[in-house]
Amino acid sequence: MYIDMNLERSLMKLANAVSKLNELSSMEICTEPKCTKQVSKPGHKLCYEHWKANNTQASPTPKPKPKPQPSSSPSLLSATSISEKLAIPKHKVNPILAELGLLSKDQNGWVATKLGINFGAVQKTYSQDGMLYVLWSESILTNQAFLTTIQSINGDSLETSTKEATSEQGFREKFRASAQHRTTDGHWVRSKAEALIDNWLYVSGIVHAYERRLPIEEEAYCDFYLPSGRVYIEYWGYDNDQEYAARKRVKQELYQKYQLNLIELSDEHIKNLDDCLPRILLKFGVVIS
Numbered sequence: 001m002y003i004d005m006n007l008e009r010s011l012m013k014l015a016n017a018v019s020k021l022n023e024l025s026s027m028e029i030c031t032e033p034k035c036t037k038q039v040s041k042p043g044h045k046l047c048y049e050h051w052k053a054n055n056t057q058a059s060p061t062p063k064p065k066p067k068p069q070p071s072s073s074p075s076l077l078s079a080t081s082i083s084e085k086l087a088i089p090k091h092k093v094n095p096i097l098a099e100l101g102l103l104s105k106d107q108n109g110w111v112a113t114k115l116g117i118n119f120g121a122v123q124k125t126y127s128q129d130g131m132l133y134v135l136w137s138e139s140i141l142t143n144q145a146f147l148t149t150i151q152s153i154n155g156d157s158l159e160t161s162t163k164e165a166t167s168e169q170g171f172r173e174k175f176r177a178s179a180q181h182r183t184t185d186g187h188w189v190r191s192k193a194e195a196l197i198d199n200w201l202y203v204s205g206i207v208h209a210y211e212r213r214l215p216i217e218e219e220a221y222c223d224f225y226l227p228s229g230r231v232y233i234e235y236w237g238y239d240n241d242q243e244y245a246a247r248k249r250v251k252q253e254l255y256q257k258y259q260l261n262l263i264e265l266s267d268e269h270i271k272n273l274d275d276c277l278p279r280i281l282l283k284f285g286v287v288i289s
Contacts, residue, residue, distance in 0.1 A: 031045045079133075088150055143215070184198070193267065196273065198224070200274075214254065
């Protein structure tokens with residue numbers, strides 16, 4: 001019995017060896033030229049070495065990084081950059097731009113107005129805290145209204161007396177010479193109607209400027225400017241003067257072109273400022289207490 005079991009094991013080993021030998025003899029030769037090795041597995045066409053060579057992917061050649069191209073858009077300036085270029089304190093830049101109606105401030109930061117966007121403002125948001133800020137095109141550095149305000153705040157003036165003057169300056173000087181009415185807050189104005197308007201604004205506690213240059217490319221000046229509502233007031237009182245009437249039409253077109261907030265007053269309004277002005281100002285968010 002013991003001999004039969006050993007014989008059975010030997011026969012099984014012999015059968016396995018014959019099976020493997022038959023399997024090897026049935027395997028094809030590698031199809032690669034000049035290669036006599038058998039394929040790596042039944043049904044394959046290549047030996048192991050050639051299969052490995054054909055299936056190992058070479059590391060892709062890294063693509064060269066594109067060279068940075070110069071930006072086609074103009075450089076944008078932050079408030080800090082503007083302060084450095086114009087040599088003014090950094091904390092004054094945004095308030096001056098806001099006074100001109102180019103910016104407004106809310107709880108989330110500084111917001112560009114429609115007028116500001118027309119002058120190259122680009123709204124941005126800080127990724128860290130979501131606060132809003134504004135960048136400016138380099139043209140802001142040559143904006144005359146901006147530069148005039150800066151020099152005025154610094155105690156300087158861009159307006160100097162010269163023999164040569166623009167037509168706008170000459171026209172203004174003509175009417176400025178007749179500014180013989182002094183208001184309660186010290187302004188010298190050209191007419192009694194303008195004095196009444198100025199006094200009404202002063203008594204009502206409304207901060208205002210007289211003969212403020214408009215923040216636009218063209219040279220033009222308003223009668224009154226109210227920073228709190230970014231509102232301009234014009235009193236049309238010289239309709240009998242042809243030159244004045246022509247300038248009136250030009251200024252009205254400028255206010256419309258730049259979508260500036262404008263209040264136009266006539267002699268009828270002057271007769272009852274207490275009734276008409278509070279209602280008109282309320283439309284622009286200016287509340288009289």
